Amino acid sequence: MAITAEIITIGDEILYGQTLDTNSHWISSALDAINIKVFQKTTIGDTRDHILTAFREAENRANIILITGGLGPTKDDLTKPLLAEYFGVPLRLNEEALEEITSLFARAGRTMTDPNRKQAELPEGCLKITNRMGTAPGMWMERDNRVFISMPGVPYEMKNMMQEVLLPKLAARFGQGAIFHKIVRTVGVPESHLASLISDWEDQLPAHLKLAYLPSMGQVKLRLTGYGDNEQVLKQEVHEAIKQVLPVIKKHIYGYDEDELESVIGQWLKQQNKTLGTAESCTGGHLAGMITSVPGSSAYYKGTIVSYDNEVKESLLDVPAEMIEKHGAVSEEVVKTMAENVRKKLKVDVGLATSGIAGPDGGTVEKPVGTIWIAYADDKKTIAKKLNFTKDRKLNIQFSALAALNLFRLNFLSN
């Protein structure tokens, strides 16, 4: 019998769509890594009956029930008293928890409030989980071989508790069976096209190897999962199966498993000891933001010039006014010049540039919203590509930045 987990997310703000739940996403993949499968995720509001019902239903479905939210110092937080009620125990002041909260306030140089003091009260007999990043302690409660774990809703507080205490504890207690994932990451190819490319291969997969398509913005991840008893055997089977399909989709692949396109590109630049700079118009810094999200990117990335204004294109990127006059800022000529000139301006080996109409305004008949030019320039060549998106501003910006990184991927190694 496989060990299963259920994640219960508590909070009206999530049901009402005021706050995006990123916690259960993070918890899922963390549990997956220690071979604990999440069977269901349940999100409910801050109401007594519904919370108690969810506890009961989850206890029937899963071995491990992880609860986030409803632990704040404020009056709409119900999780702790209801957990005590569900287990039929009173709340008692936990001296150690009180000390931890007090010292946390001392370090931060803030004065402690009564609501914070109440956070040191815990259900009798529960194991306190120290919260090093915030004031609400976590809780571990057990009965009939079912574990209830309660954590704060603040993401970095929850993550710290999971990483430092809960994941090791859960792995030691419940880790079992064998499961092996391998992810192949593709960019710039639609899911349905990818599906038809590998359809024959997919049909021949044995039953214990399961393929999943994970489409995200502009990318499709192929996840092949093997289930069995022996991880080494599974690992070999999965790798074998993937080796067979690679030739068919090679040109769309940028990486595997946790690789991100921006980090892969960074590794290439580091290996070749080359530097990168960007010149952005429509992406407005988003491209630079993606590149610099990678730890250590300062080793190969020198910066960006976001010329959101034509004057700036002229003054900082030396784009001739006549060129903008003649072809418009959103043109092959201008985006190529931006990519070439940012190389000189920032003294880098490779320049990437974007110029387009993100919308919602600024579109014309011949250049509608979503018309975007991107360019790659190195010491040997300058390549420009025109994109036609039909999406909203945010998506146009994100897709354009991704397309620029993909343009780099397709041209950098071909020298």
Next chain:
Amino acid sequence: MAITAEIITIGDEILYGQTLDTNSHWISSALDAINIKVFQKTTIGDTRDHILTAFREAENRANIILITGGLGPTKDDLTKPLLAEYFGVPLRLNEEALEEITSLFARAGRTMTDPNRKQAELPEGCLKITNRMGTAPGMWMERDNRVFISMPGVPYEMKNMMQEVLLPKLAARFGQGAIFHKIVRTVGVPESHLASLISDWEDQLPAHLKLAYLPSMGQVKLRLTGYGDNEQVLKQEVHEAIKQVLPVIKKHIYGYDEDELESVIGQWLKQQNKTLGTAESCTGGHLAGMITSVPGSSAYYKGTIVSYDNEVKESLLDVPAEMIEKHGAVSEEVVKTMAENVRKKLKVDVGLATSGIAGPDGGTVEKPVGTIWIAYADDKKTIAKKLNFTKDRKLNIQFSALAALNLFRLNFLSN
């Protein structure tokens, strides 16, 4: 009896934590706006029994069941056949759906695949919902005054269906009762501090006015919700209640309801006909990305210089090499110079600058990871602020960009 909805999200990729579910978040707030409350969100995997069980349980809990995912052209998509099975009807080719899919491929100039053709098969008697952004049609199925709605998992396809067809249809069919939200948005004040500031006021709220704290990165939204029959009365009561608490928290408030800090700042700049430019080091373009995420920001935002490299600080921002030598790039002197010089370089009225150590590497004893300087400069003054974060790279970057916008908020209007 209030009309309630349940959102069922189907997909192993979400249970395994490979893909973040943003759909249910968006759907929740869209339904909230037409007074339909989401009672529960349930996320389950791509397994026959669990999907059928979830359908049955949801039908007992809610009037409207919205299902996302499992409609792709690929083999791991089960929603459509199981919906047909649950309603006891066969799948039939829908000619109109086939036409829509065919013309979509024609427009995109792509060739249609067999999996795509199968997407035109729908459960008998279901209402087809046109998908203008993709190939999988949506479905509306009804029995015993319960509505099942199935939508693709691709966010922009789902949103387009909801906005153009489903929300109007649901509002016409189920819209009822009265509910009124007002959100007060604060930045730079911790939830517990805010809670103790307004505790007395909160205690005096009548039972039908419910306050919720919605903490997000560096911000806390206060949402006051009124429940009743007459929206006008509720609206007045909510506004009255909020008017009483404003004086206590005024200096922390940047906006209301859907206001975003970056858009509020944009409105101020437009009103005063002023322009903004930024010089970023540790935020690496993230600050520019936030500012340019606002439609129409090109009217007041001229650009950013991301000087990720000290050379670039010197060459593009005229930061004296000696200054960097003497005080280090992460210093009050350098960040002030960056803010002042970007004003001249980009010919803008206000300059914002960031320089810090985002981590994970680059920290020292006197300047640990999370040490960040931000600066504001206009024609009258230059203000710098030191931040000490203890978070990871991503959070340090996001908090720093937010703090820079808050620094603008606190100084721009005070002239």
